[in-house]
Amino acid sequence: MSWNVGVWIASLLTLAIYSFLYKDNPFYKVAENIFVGVSAGYWAVVLWFDFTWPNLFEPLINRGNVISLIPIIVGLMMFAPLIPKISWLVRIPLTFTMGVAMALVVTQRIQGEIFPQLQATFLPLAGVSPGVLISNLLIIIGVIATLIYFYFSKEHKGVLGFGAKLGIWFMMIAFGASFGYTVMARISLLIGRVYFLLHNWLGII
Amino acid sequence: MKFIDRLEHLDRRIIFLLVGIAVIIPMLIPLGLPVDISKPVKDVYDKVESLSEGSIVVVSADYDPGSEAELYPATEAFLEHCFRRNLRVFMLGLWPAGSNLGNLALEEIAPQYNKVYGLDYINVGYRPGGPVMLVSLGRNVADIVRTDYTGTPIDSFPLGRAVKSARDIDLVMTLSAGDPGVLHWIIYFNARYGTPIACATTAIMAPQQYPYISSGQLIGLLGGLKGAAEYETLVERKARAVAGMDSQSIVHVLLVIFIVIGNIILFSQRRKK
Numbered sequence: 001m002s003w004n005v006g007v008w009i010a011s012l013l014t015l016a017i018y019s020f021l022y023k024d025n026p027f028y029k030v031a032e033n034i035f036v037g038v039s040a041g042y043w044a045v046v047l048w049f050d051f052t053w054p055n056l057f058e059p060l061i062n063r064g065n066v067i068s069l070i071p072i073i074v075g076l077m078m079f080a081p082l083i084p085k086i087s088w089l090v091r092i093p094l095t096f097t098m099g100v101a102m103a104l105v106v107t108q109r110i111q112g113e114i115f116p117q118l119q120a121t122f123l124p125l126a127g128v129s130p131g132v133l134i135s136n137l138l139i140i141i142g143v144i145a146t147l148i149y150f151y152f153s154k155e156h157k158g159v160l161g162f163g164a165k166l167g168i169w170f171m172m173i174a175f176g177a178s179f180g181y182t183v184m185a186r187i188s189l190l191i192g193r194v195y196f197l198l199h200n201w202l203g204i205i
Numbered sequence: 206m207k208f209i210d211r212l213e214h215l216d217r218r219i220i221f222l223l224v225g226i227a228v229i230i231p232m233l234i235p236l237g238l239p240v241d242i243s244k245p246v247k248d249v250y251d252k253v254e255s256l257s258e259g260s261i262v263v264v265s266a267d268y269d270p271g272s273e274a275e276l277y278p279a280t281e282a283f284l285e286h287c288f289r290r291n292l293r294v295f296m297l298g299l300w301p302a303g304s305n306l307g308n309l310a311l312e313e314i315a316p317q318y319n320k321v322y323g324l325d326y327i328n329v330g331y332r333p334g335g336p337v338m339l340v341s342l343g344r345n346v347a348d349i350v351r352t353d354y355t356g357t358p359i360d361s362f363p364l365g366r367a368v369k370s371a372r373d374i375d376l377v378m379t380l381s382a383g384d385p386g387v388l389h390w391i392i393y394f395n396a397r398y399g400t401p402i403a404c405a406t407t408a409i410m411a412p413q414q415y416p417y418i419s420s421g422q423l424i425g426l427l428g429g430l431k432g433a434a435e436y437e438t439l440v441e442r443k444a445r446a447v448a449g450m451d452s453q454s455i456v457h458v459l460l461v462i463f464i465v466i467g468n469i470i471l472f473s474q475r476r477k478k
Contacts, residue, residue, distance in 0.1 A: 021221045046301045050331050104336055104393075112396030112422075120420030139419070177412045181429065185275065185408035187228070187456045188430035191449040192274020194228050205232055205448070 002201050011201040014193055142170040209473050212466060220463065227459045231451035238454050240447060245418055246435040248425030249403045250286070252376060258291040260375040261368060265390065266307030267299040268382035272407050273306060276380045278446035279405035279433035280310040283378055286440045288318040292375075294326040295368050297350075299338075299385040304330045304354055307380075323353075323362030330354030335385040339393040343371035343400070371398035376424075380405045387414065391422050405432060 002008065016031035056072055059065035074096065080089035121143050123136035148160060149167030156164040198205045256262070264284065268276045287294050296311060298304030308328050320326055329350045332338050342349045346368050350359050359365035367373060377400055381387040387404040395402045401424050406414060408429025417423040427436050430453065433446035 022218060042301075046331075050301060051333055055333075100337070104340070108336070108340075108392050108396060112392035116396070116420045116422055117416060120416065174412070178409075181408040181411050183460060184429055184431065184453065184457070187224075187453055188275045188408060188449065190224070190228055191232075191430065191452050194225075194232060194452070195274075195445060195449060198229070198232055 001203050007200050011197055014197060018193075141166070146170050209470055213470050213474070223459060224456060227455045228452040231455050232448065235448070236451045236455075238451050240431075240434050240438045240450055242435050242439060243428075243432075245426040245428070246432055246439070248418075249283075249378075249427060250425075250436065250439045252401065252403060252424050253283075253286050253290060253292070256290065256292055256375055259293060261293045261295055261364075261373055262287050263374050263377045264294055264296045264307060265299060265377060265379040265381075266296065266303035267379055267386040268306065268407075269300050269302040270306070272382035275407050275430050275433070276382060276405055277306060277310065278430065278444060279427045279436060280307055280380050281314060281444065282433055282436040282440055282442055282446070283380075283405065283427075284310050284314045285317075285442050286436070288314055288320055288325070289440070291325075293364055293367070295364065295374070296326065296328040298331045299333075299335065299379075299389070300382070301331045301333075303380075304328055308354065323364055325364070327359075327362055327364045328354045329359065329365075336389055336393045339385075339389055340397065343394055343398040345370055346373075371400050374400050376400070377402045378404070381410065382407050383410070386410075387417075387423075391417055395422055405436075 013031045013034065016027040019025055020028040056068055056075075060068040060072070074093045077089045077093045081087045121140060123139060125133060125136060125140075128136065145163050145167035147167070148163035149156075149171070151160070151164075154160060195205075253262075264280070264287075266276075266280060284294065294311070296304060296307050298307060311326060311328060315322070315326055330353065332342070332349060334341075334349075338349055347359075350365075352358055353362065353365070371394065377390055377394065379387045379390045379402065381390075381404055387402070387406060387410070390402050390404075394400055402422065403424045403426075404414060405427035406429070408431070411426060411428030411432070414423055414426050414428075418426060427433055430446050430449055434450045437443055437447050
């Protein structure tokens with residue numbers, strides 16, 4: 001059994017959280033509130049020491065980088081709505097943020113996601129092994145059928161209706177795979193905690 | 206029918222108890238069920254094997270304690286493989302707690318291979334900024350990284366001086382639990398600089414990565430604890446992930462049984478109506 005105080009605290013808090021599975025109780029409430037409080041404190045420290053200080057105040061104070069005054073002033077404008085007379089100032093940082101984000105996201109999404117993903121559907125159907133042929137056909141049909149399902153400009157009847165139904169099937173299979181992985185993820189978390197209790201705390205495995 | 210009625214009103218705590226037992230018993234009495242290696246995991250392993258000694262691998266620990274159970278075993282197994290192959294590791298984190306968790310793994314694995322901090326591996330800590338940071342990092346590392354996680358200037362380390370831009374990086378391994386993470390590395394780093402990206406993700410995120418494997422934007426994938434167990438098997442370092450696989454398999458069988466029973470109850474209810 002561990003003699004580490006940290007391991008004991010973590011273990012007892014783990015058991016307190018899991019006690020909720022039986023029913024709501026004071027131990028669970030205590031653990032829950034500690035978690036909320038610690039998280040808030042942790043993020044306050046991170047926001048100051050990892051974001052604000054190194055990116056704004058450290059260059060200004062220690063290195064005399066006066067350009068840092070610009071983001072400080074623009075950042076302060078985010079608080080303008082607190083004073084109704086100058087509330088319009090908030091538009092400046094918001095517009096700037098939106099402009100940068102749009103420029104970065106639109107260009108990179110096209111270059112890094114849409115084009116490569118489109119290219120990945122241009123697959124050979126001749127001169128490949130039967131296994132690869134089936135796989136390529138499934139990808140091509142799956143993409144087309146799913147896109148048909150999301151085509152709303154015409155009623156889903158006839159060929160379009162068949163394609164849309166096929167699209168639903170492909171999506172359902174994808175959701176099933178996601179659900180299976182989700183179950184695996186949740187059980188993995190439980191395994192992680194049980195391993196911690198049995199190995200790090202009790203030392204029996 | 207009485208039995209089905211009783212099942213219908215089964216106390217959910219009995220299910221919790223059964224799941225708990227199914228996790229604990231295989232840990233106490235290991236069954237040693239085989240761990241099959243999937244292609245995406247083997248591809249990551251093969252890529253690391255193909256790198257020449259001294260190559261630089263960026264390990265981005267983009268997770269926090271909430272995903273530690275799934276991604277920490279993958280971190281350890283991957284670092285073990287890198288150090289065994291004498292690759293140099295440049296660690297950072299897109300999540301605040303990521304690089305601290307990664308550091309625990311570095312402190313555990315690096316001494317086993319007599320690796321020297323600053324020469325064979327370095328940790329530059331948490332790097333906020335997501336997409337903007339990644340684009341800048343690839344162009345000029347010095348714009349983003351001035352110190353390591355202890356605050357020591359990066360120029361004072363040989364490895365710190367060796368990594369100037371994306372051109373000096375041979376592989377990026379992102380251990381990703383969400384946003385920012387693997388998608389950002391693909392879109393803002395791989396697409397712009399062409400650096401190969403591999404990833405270990407939480408199981409929930411794993412299905413979303415297959416289109417990127419298919420398009421060649423991702424080299425491979427370690428999906429959840431199972432992916433970590435496969436990598437542990439490949440590097441012959443059977444540790445925490447492999448230890449959890451027996452429990453995982455037993456619980457999955459149990460859940461399938463629950464789903465079948467649930468459906469039987471549903472159909473019997475419909476028949477009644």
